[in-house]
Amino acid sequence: MIAFWILAPIMVVAALGMVLVRKAVHSALLLAVVMVGLAVLYAALEAPFLFAVQIIVYTGAVLMLFLFVLMLVGVDSSDSLIETLKGQRVLAAVLGLFFAGLVIAGVSQATYGAATAFDPAIDNVPGIAQLLFSKYVFAFEVTSALLITAALGAMVLAHRERLSPKPSQRDMALRRMRDYADHGVHPGALPNPGMFARHNSVDTPALLPDGTPSELSISRVMRARGTVRDVSRDQRTAEEIEAQAKQIEGNRR
Amino acid sequence: MSVEPYLVLSALLFAVGAVGVLVRRNAIVVFMCIELMLNASNLAFVAFARQHGDLDGQIAAFFVMVVAAAEVVVGLAIIMTIFRTRRSASVDDASLLKY
Numbered sequence: 001m002i003a004f005w006i007l008a009p010i011m012v013v014a015a016l017g018m019v020l021v022r023k024a025v026h027s028a029l030l031l032a033v034v035m036v037g038l039a040v041l042y043a044a045l046e047a048p049f050l051f052a053v054q055i056i057v058y059t060g061a062v063l064m065l066f067l068f069v070l071m072l073v074g075v076d077s078s079d080s081l082i083e084t085l086k087g088q089r090v091l092a093a094v095l096g097l098f099f100a101g102l103v104i105a106g107v108s109q110a111t112y113g114a115a116t117a118f119d120p121a122i123d124n125v126p127g128i129a130q131l132l133f134s135k136y137v138f139a140f141e142v143t144s145a146l147l148i149t150a151a152l153g154a155m156v157l158a159h160r161e162r163l164s165p166k167p168s169q170r171d172m173a174l175r176r177m178r179d180y181a182d183h184g185v186h187p188g189a190l191p192n193p194g195m196f197a198r199h200n201s202v203d204t205p206a207l208l209p210d211g212t213p214s215e216l217s218i219s220r221v222m223r224a225r226g227t228v229r230d231v232s233r234d235q236r237t238a239e240e241i242e243a244q245a246k247q248i249e250g251n252r253r
Numbered sequence: 254m255s256v257e258p259y260l261v262l263s264a265l266l267f268a269v270g271a272v273g274v275l276v277r278r279n280a281i282v283v284f285m286c287i288e289l290m291l292n293a294s295n296l297a298f299v300a301f302a303r304q305h306g307d308l309d310g311q312i313a314a315f316f317v318m319v320v321a322a323a324e325v326v327v328g329l330a331i332i333m334t335i336f337r338t339r340r341s342a343s344v345d346d347a348s349l350l351k352y
Contacts, residue, residue, distance in 0.1 A: 001254065001258075004262075005258075008262045011262065012265055012269070018269075019270075019276065024279050024281050027282050034289060035292065041259070041299075042299055045299050045303040047302065047303070047311050050295075050299060050318075053315065053318060054318070062322060062325050065325060066281065066284075066285060066325075069281060069332065070281060072336075073281065084345055088276070093272060095275070096272035096275075100265055100267075103268070104265075107260040115256065115304045115306070118306050118308070119306070128311060132312060132315075139316060143316065150327050153330065154326045157333070158330045158334070160337070
């Protein structure tokens with residue numbers, strides 16, 4: 001019961017955070033917290049098999065799949081905060097509170113009696129195996145059909161026929177030159193990120209001759225995430241240091 | 254050992270998931286909220302299995318996990334196809350059936 005009282009608040013807060021947080025990746029990580037918490041609760045409820053399955057299937061497979069798709073779809077696709085239906089959020093929150101109150105009231109009205117212990121003669125995993133391959137064997141077999149269908153469906157949905165021929169190196173070079181002729185896009189390689197005395201990481205934009213940061217020197221994803229370093233501050237620091245150095249030199253003379 | 258706190262936690266998690274489905278616009282986050290609701294019901298199953306000293310509840314939770322895993326695979330594939338054609342993962346943008 002100690003595990004429950006420690007984990008329950010963490011799980012509820014993580015679930016609330018999952019709904020409220022704006023970035024989808026943060027939601028996925030908070031969902032992982034809830035999943036691991038549930039796994040520990042399963043262990044506390046004398047279900048070691050489900051504990052292992054929860055960790056392997058949910059935190060291992062399902063959440064990794066979620067993160068994988070998030071990375072494919074683009075991390076910059078954060079939620080818009082515009083309400084398409086007026087008052088929908090407030091109504092949803094009120095409905096959620098009402099629903100939770102209703103279920104909790106129902107749960108607390110019922111009497112449960114003393115808990116019966118599991119049969120000590122049968123271990124958890126052999127017990128589940130016995131049930132799965134006798135009483136529930138038909139459901140188990142249907143499950144295999146479901147899994148095959150799911151794998152096939154995912155393959156069909158994710159498969160894409162190539163409609164146009166793959167561009168060759170020659171095509172790409174021609175397109176680059178055409179872009180240069182029509183729009184004046186520089187045909188060479190994109191500029192490197194900035195190399196300065198303090199930072200040379202990929203989030204530091206290079207500076208153009210007039211001192212403005214170059215948009216092209218930074219990955220598109222970093223700009224969308226808003227993790228590009230603000231170099232104007234470093235520039236100011238550099239100017240200050242230069243001024244101080246000049247002053248010291250002047251004093252020496 | 255009382256089963257009631259587990260059921261209350263399960264109800265709370267389910268309600269949070271339901272509110273998330275109603276509020277969020279990103280299809281992937283909506284999907285995560287559905288997973289949260291499935292997991293909340295699993296917790297109730299396992300808690301009742303412990304209460305009755307019967308493994309049938311755990312079997313039910315096990316089957317829910319299997320179906321949820323299959324559902325995630327197909328659902329995420331659908332979201333990816335929609336994203337590839339419409340360049341958006343927002344549920345508001347997938348509204349062609351409306352017109």
